[in-house]
Amino acid sequence: MSICIENLSHVYLPGTPFERVALSNITFDVETGTCIGIAGQTASGKSTLVQHLNGLLKPTSGRITVNGVNTATGNLAELRKQVxxxxxxxxxxxxGESVYKDIAxxxxxxxxxxxxxGIRVLEALCAVGLGEDLLDASPFSxxxxxxxxxxxxxxxxxRPSVLILDExxxxxxxxxxxxxxxxxxxLHRRLGITILLASHCMDDIVRLADRVVVLKQGEVAMQGNTRELLRNLEALESTGMTAPxxxxxxxxxxxxxxxxxxxxxxxxxxxDELKRVWKTLRKENYSC
Amino acid sequence: MPVPFTNSIETFAVEFSHNIDHRMPGSMKAVDGISVSIAKGEFVAILGRNGSGKTTLARMLNALLLPTGGSVCIHGIDTLDESLIWKVRGLVGMIFQDPDSQIVGTTVEEDVAFGPENLGLEPGEIRRRVQEALHSVAMSQHAHTTPHLLSGGEKQKVSLAGILAMQPDCIILDEATALLDPAGRKEVIGLVRTLNRDKRITVLHITHDMEEARLADRVILLDAGKVVLDGRPSEVFSNSPAIKMAGLELPQIAELFDLLNQEGFDLPDCAMNMDEALAALIKVMNRCREQHVHLH
Structure with missing residues (x-):
């Protein structure tokens, strides 16, 4: 298991008048080499969750391990190379003043x-589908x-083993x-890295993720196989998400x-599905 | 005698090139000879990929940029007429993409008052307009809230109220929904549509979202600084080769119809809303079934 999240809660500014519960009781796992979608409206807690995964934020309660490293107590330098x-x-x-320097x-x-x-920069550039001719260009051009x-x-x-993308x-x-x-x-197919994709756009998630966790007001509102989840459109829409x-x-x-x-x-x-049904209907028709 | 203008916005072969002073041969014009007329009360979506000239065109419509060729007329006022530039900016309000970069007030109310204050209105009038504008965008209860505590959609509504308080003739949304979540988008678009209908405010909605463009009265597609298509959404979206050439995607249902027609389905290519599309597809599918029953 690549990522294990158990009863994670996070409270911003606890004990002040601005105290706000951003995440409460989040529990889910991500298997190594899979791609999972984290869906949810603005302010549902996606970005707060993401920042826990490499120890930028620490749980108020609960625990997270990534590749066996506890993000609150483990070696942060090692964790951040992994995630x-x-x-x-x-x-x-x-x-950076050039694409090369920025990547390096x-x-x-x-x-x-x-x-x-040099070798690693070329490898990364190639992984994102850009040509070597850009290496000396200013990234701002x-x-x-x-x-x-x-x-x-x-x-x-x-070379992270877990890649997290926020929108x-x-x-x-x-x-x-x-x-x-x-x-x-x-990237996911070729390098086999674990990917976590946070997005408010279900169109993006269905293209990539096999599983989805839907957050609503800091809680897990739904989770499961992407296709199964989209069978129940009413439930999905009650979380503020829109189906494709x-x-x-x-x-x-x-x-x-x-x-x-x-x-x-x-x-x-x-x-493909409409074509299949259309052909069946026509075949029945011809056979008469 | 004031001349009654039916067109809110007219452009005549308008052009814009950046760095005109040292214009190199073959340097790209961001806007390259666009002539369009937009009538009062129209709801127009402007589509185009990054770099197609959408934003440059929009900025010329309220004289943030001045044409380097051709001209732009807002209610008959040429934007090159410097003495009337504030009039033009009062007529055409613009909302930008990033909710955080266009709010100046420390409370919502103060932010909305910024425009009318700059118009030099009486305090009583300012207060009246701010209240009315906040009411129109359903944000009255947040009048004394600090803007940074609001969601992205709410911030965009505050920006919209700030423009409404100036009582504009036309509102331009420059990808103003791009950074919002689906609920925020729906809210902002619904609101703009209502203002368009009830107050006859002309709306230009610059967007990448085909589903949003589908809801407009008219769609103008730009590419490389030129108008590629201009018509009703159903007309524009039935021209899938041109849409794809311009680097955009069809709305999903139009794309489905396009693919099915390639397979020999005989579907109309102008069914744009979901109900029409559903009815058309059911008709085609049932045709097989009915023939089947007849033969029996």
Whole structure:
């Protein structure tokens, strides 16, 4: 098990008039090599949860272990090499004068030497699907989607075994969004790292995650297999989440056309299922 | 004699290039010859990928940027007429993407009062307008709250109230919903739609969200600083090759219909709302079944 969270609660500013319970009694596990989605509205506790996973925040009560290391009592330096967090708008954290220097920053910080750094930077750049020709460019001259990928490369260069992404597609245009989600999917399949994807957008989560935990006001409102969870749209919507339009549409379609199977998450799945039923109906027709 | 203008916004082959002083041959124009007329009370979605010129165009509409070629007229006022620039900015209000970067007041009420104060209105009038604006966006109960304690959607509503208090003719939302969660988006869009209907405020909604664009009266698609498509949502979204060429995606249901038609389904390509789409698809599917029954 990669991540174990047991009865995690977090209270901001306890004992002051501004005391606020951000997380209460969160319990779930993430298996090694899987991709899990953390869904929830603004202020549902996603970002607070994410910051617990590499020890930036400590539980008020309960405990978290990542690869067996307790985030409150374990070796933080080791933990932070294992857990890479890509925060919201990671491109705002770029500061290097070249793409190379920006990506290499983490490695030079842990005292790694030059030839090794060079190899790792190239590897990370390639993992995010950018070309070597960008290495000398200023990160600030790149497009929004490219900047975000450089920022993610700066995390991947540390070779984390757990990668956490907080709203990775927010603010990108449709093409940038598709590119970033595709490359996270490839990364997951190729490197087999555990991925935790926090998002308020179910469209993003269904593309990548096999399991989802839905947070509402700091509590786990729902959790389970992504497809199973989307069967119960009313329950999902009561948490403030919106199902992908295609899922809602096919759900309503199924009421009119009971022959349709299950819960469909993407446009392609919907097409294939409708085509299948359409062909069956036509075949029956021809056979008469 | 005042001339009655039916168009809120008109642009005539408007152009904008950054660094015009040292313009290099072949340097890109951010906006390249756009001519559009937007009537009073229209709800228009403006679509386009990053760098397509959406924001530059929007900023020319309230004279934050001035055209480097062509012209922009707001209610018949040319934005190049410096003596009327404040009039233009009073007519066209703009809400930006980041809720945190456009709030200046230490309380909600103070923030909303910022615009009318700058118009030099009487204190009584300012108070009346602030109350009315906060009421329109359903934020009256937060009048004395500190803005940073509000959610993103609430902050955008405060920004919207700040603009309403200036009694604009037109509101431009520059990806103002992009950073909000689904509930926040729904709230802001619903509110803008109501203001558009009840107060006949012209709305220009710049967005990447196809589902939101679907709700507009009219969609203008930009790419490389030019208008690629301009029409009703059903017309624009039925042109899937142009949408894809411009680097965008169709709304999911339009995409499904497009894929099904490639498989030989005979679906109309203009069914835009979910109910219409459902009815059309059921009709096609049932056609097989009914024929089946007839043959028996």
């Amino acid at each position: 890479g967090i890509v925060f919201q708008y990671p491109e705002q954290q770029l500061f 920053f983490g490695l030079s910080n842990i005292g790694m030497g030059e030839p090794e750094i 790149l497009s929004g989607g490219q900047k975000r990928r450089v920022a993610i490369a700066g995390i991947l260069v540390m 990775p597609s927010a603010g990108l245009d449709p093409q940038g969004r598709r590119e970033i989600l595709d490359f996270i999917g490839r 339009p295609i899922t809602s549409f096919m759900n309503r379609m199924k009421k009119e056309l009971p022959e349709l199977n299950g819960c469909l998450l993407t446009v392609e799945e919907a097409r």
